[in-house]
Every structure is written in C-alpha cells, then in structure tokens.
Amino acid sequence: MKNPPSLDQLISALKVLPGVGPKSAQRMAFHLLQRDQAGADRLARALDRALANLTHCERCNTFSETPLCNLCAEPARNQHQLCIVEMPADLLMLEQARCYDGLYFVLMGRLSPIDGIGPKDVNLDKLMVRALDGVVEEVIIATNFTAEGEVTAHMIAELLKDRGLAVSRIARGMPVGGELEYVDSGTLAQALYERRQLG
Amino acid sequence: MKNPPSLDQLISALKVLPGVGPKSAQRMAFHLLQRDQAGADRLARALDRALANLTHCERCNTFSETPLCNLCAEPARNQHQLCIVEMPADLLMLEQARCYDGLYFVLMGRLSPIDGIGPKDVNLDKLMVRALDGVVEEVIIATNFTAEGEVTAHMIAELLKDRGLAVSRIARGMPVGGELEYVDSGTLAQALYERRQLG
Numbered sequence: 001m002k003n004p005p006s007l008d009q010l011i012s013a014l015k016v017l018p019g020v021g022p023k024s025a026q027r028m029a030f031h032l033l034q035r036d037q038a039g040a041d042r043l044a045r046a047l048d049r050a051l052a053n054l055t056h057c058e059r060c061n062t063f064s065e066t067p068l069c070n071l072c073a074e075p076a077r078n079q080h081q082l083c084i085v086e087m088p089a090d091l092l093m094l095e096q097a098r099c100y101d102g103l104y105f106v107l108m109g110r111l112s113p114i115d116g117i118g119p120k121d122v123n124l125d126k127l128m129v130r131a132l133d134g135v136v137e138e139v140i141i142a143t144n145f146t147a148e149g150e151v152t153a154h155m156i157a158e159l160l161k162d163r164g165l166a167v168s169r170i171a172r173g174m175p176v177g178g179e180l181e182y183v184d185s186g187t188l189a190q191a192l193y194e195r196r197q198l199g
Numbered sequence: 200m201k202n203p204p205s206l207d208q209l210i211s212a213l214k215v216l217p218g219v220g221p222k223s224a225q226r227m228a229f230h231l232l233q234r235d236q237a238g239a240d241r242l243a244r245a246l247d248r249a250l251a252n253l254t255h256c257e258r259c260n261t262f263s264e265t266p267l268c269n270l271c272a273e274p275a276r277n278q279h280q281l282c283i284v285e286m287p288a289d290l291l292m293l294e295q296a297r298c299y300d301g302l303y304f305v306l307m308g309r310l311s312p313i314d315g316i317g318p319k320d321v322n323l324d325k326l327m328v329r330a331l332d333g334v335v336e337e338v339i340i341a342t343n344f345t346a347e348g349e350v351t352a353h354m355i356a357e358l359l360k361d362r363g364l365a366v367s368r369i370a371r372g373m374p375v376g377g378e379l380e381y382v383d384s385g386t387l388a389q390a391l392y393e394r395r396q397l398g
Contacts, residue, residue, distance in 0.1 A: 003287065004263055006245070007253060010248070013242040034307050041246070047240070051236060087229060089229075
C-alpha cells in the first residue's frame with residue numbers, strides 16, 4: 001500500500017521549501033488537497049507568474065519585472081550613495097525608516113561557506129561594477145549583524161578599500177527605547193565601545 | 200517602494216500553506232526565486248498534476264487516482280472489518296504495522312467545531328453508507344487520542360450503535376518498550392484503568 005504517485009510527487013515537491021521536512025510536506029499536501037484546492041491552484045499560478053516575470057534589476061540586483069526597478073529609475077534619489085543590503089526585505093525596511101534617499105545594491109544572500117554560498121552567489125562581481133561606476137562616492141554596508149552578515153561586510157570592505165570610495169558600516173548599539181537592564185551584553189559592549197563624543 | 204506585483208502575489212499565495220505566515224512566506228519566495236527555480240517549477244507542476252489527477256476512493260475516501268483505490272480493490276482483504284482513521288498517513292502507519300487485513304475508511308479530518316470542521320467535512324454521511332452496506336460486521340475506530348480525535352470517535356460510535364455492528368476503539372495504554380517512570384500520568388492512568396485480566 002502506497003500513496004498515489006501524484007500525491008507522493010506533490011509531497012516531495014513541497015520539500016523544496018526552506019524549513020519544510022517530510023512531515024510538514026505531507027501535512028501541507030493534505031491541507032491543500034482536502035481544504036484549499038483553490039489556494040493550491042493560486043499557488044501554482046503565482047509560481048508560474050513569478051518565474052516567468054521576475055528578473056533582477058540590472059543596477060541594484062533586486063527582484064524586478066522591468067530591466068530597471070522603480071527605485072533605481074527614480075531621478076530624485078541621491079546617485080552618489082549606495083547602500084548594500086542582503087535581501088529585498090532589508091531594502092523595504094530601510095525605505096520604511098525614511099532616513100535614506102540614496103540607491104541600493106541587493107546581494108540576494110550572504111556569504112556562507114558552510115552552506116556553499118560563495119562570492120559568486122552573492123553577486124560581488126556585479127556589486128564591484130556598480131560601486132565603481134564613477135558616480136557612486138559613498139558605500140554604506142547594511143548587511144545583518146549575524147556571523148554571515150559580518151563576514152560579508154568584511155569581504156566587501158576589503159574589495160572596495162583603496163578605490164577612492166568612502167566605505168561605512170551602519171552602527172551597532174542600543175536600540176531606540178532600549179533599557180540597559182534588558183539588552184544583551186554583546187550589544188551593550190558594542191554600544192560602549194562605539195560611544196560617541198558629545199558637545 | 201514596493202515589491203513587484205508577481206513577487207507579492209507569490210508571497211501571498213504561499214500563505215495558504217498551513218503554519219506559514221508572512222515572514223516565512225517571504226523567506227520561501229526568496230529561496231525559490233533565488234536558489235531553486237527548478238524546484239519552484241517542479242512544485243507548480245506537482246500542484247497541477249495532483250489537482251488534476253487525485254480524487255477520493257469511492258469506498259474508503261482516501262486520495263486515489265482511480266475510482267477505487269489499490270487497497271479497496273484487493274480481493275484478499277477481509278471485507279467484514281472496517282477501520283476508521285483520520286488521514287491517509289494513519290492508514291499507512293497501520294499498514295506498516297502489518298497487524299490488520301481488513302479495509303479502511305479515511306475521514307480526511309477530525310471534528311473540530313473551533314476550526315469550523317463539522318460532520319460534513321469529515322464525510323460522516325459517506326461513512327454511514329459504507330459501514331452499513333451489509334457486508335461490514337465490525338468497525339474499529341482508530342482516530343487519534345487527541346481531544347478532536349476522541350470527540351470524533353464518540354460521535355461515530357453514537358451514530359453506529361444499535362445498528363447490529365460490533366464497534367470498538369483501539370486500546371490506550373503503555374507504549375511497547377515504555378517505562379513507567381517516563382510515561383505521562385494520563386497514559387499511565389488509562390493503562391491502569393483499562394488493565395487486562397491475565398490467565
């Protein structure tokens with residue numbers, strides 16, 4: 001006694017999703033087939049549409065349906081600043097903070113030798129071409145403060161130094177509204193170490 | 200600044216999967232588009248194929264690509280016993296235990312008023328027709344021992360009593376290899392309560 005082949009194929013196909021193992025894949029397949037066939041069809045169509053339409057912006061490398069994404073096409077943005085982030089979600093967070101009017105470069109990942117993600121996978125070649133176009137004057141590295149994000153930041157800084165660009169990293173420190181009693185000691189140590197002179 | 204529409208549609212479509220919220224859906228979409236486009240295509244095809252090919256076995260209600268599933272079509276199975284389970288995965292587990300040669304009925308769910316899952320959603324009408332076909336003599340209720348599974352078992356037992364069928368429930372008790380010191384007290388209480396006379 002086995003599952004019908006098309007059910008087994010669906011369960012196996014769902015395992016491509018990150019964080020989904022055999023048990024969750026089975027639960028997802030049963031849920032879709034039993035309770036939400038319309039949702040399953042919508043998912044299949046959305047996958048097809050995304051695969052067919054989405055490409056990478058030729059300047060900033062984020063997902064885009066056009067060769068140049070909306071943000072890169074905006075003439076009002078400051079063309080001299082380039083902020084480097086890991087993923088499109090990070091770009092959206094920075095935009096929501098409304099603190100930056102320059103342009104971005106989206107790596108689409110972080111260096112992670114353990115997972116087999118090397119410099120090619122995070123588009124460092126494309127970044128070099130973009131950053132050294134002669135218009136960009138300042139590069140702000142805004143990768144995450146995880147081990148992988150820090151390694152990525154370090155690598156990018158090494159590649160860009162001595163090229164006549166101002167290279168900076170976004171600051172570490174206490175979060176806004178943060179209380180010393182509740183913050184982790186690593187963050188507190190960094191906040192002390194990177195203290196700013198007042199007055 | 201927003202995501203391109205086909206990316207937003209994919210993220211939103213992934214949220215139909217059980218246990219997947221906005222953040223996981225976004226992570227899944229990025230993973231598929233960035234690291235596994237072949238997997239994304241395979242998933243879309245598997246969804247289409249499963250939706251097109253899978254139906255419910257007309258006798259036991261499990262997923263099947265044919266009107267009668269392989270198991271129901273086997274003449275060697277004991278036609279007088281009917282074991283009721285919640286999901287096809289439960290049926291597979293029982294088959295792996297190689298302890299039962301009767302037939303099955305798969306509810307495809309459990310009663311759960313909180314989630315809006317009532318008698319119609321777990322195919323109790325179809326179960327009645329199947330159990331009262333005149334050939335079935337014994338019904339074994341093997342729903343899970345969760346709150347919902349127990350309610351479902353109780354409801355089925357109520358519907359089937361006084362119909363000339365032997366109705367039973369699979370036993371609760373200590374697991375094979377279980378040690379009293381490590382088993383939960385509810386299971387231990389049931390094992391004591393449902394103790395069997397020896398000799």
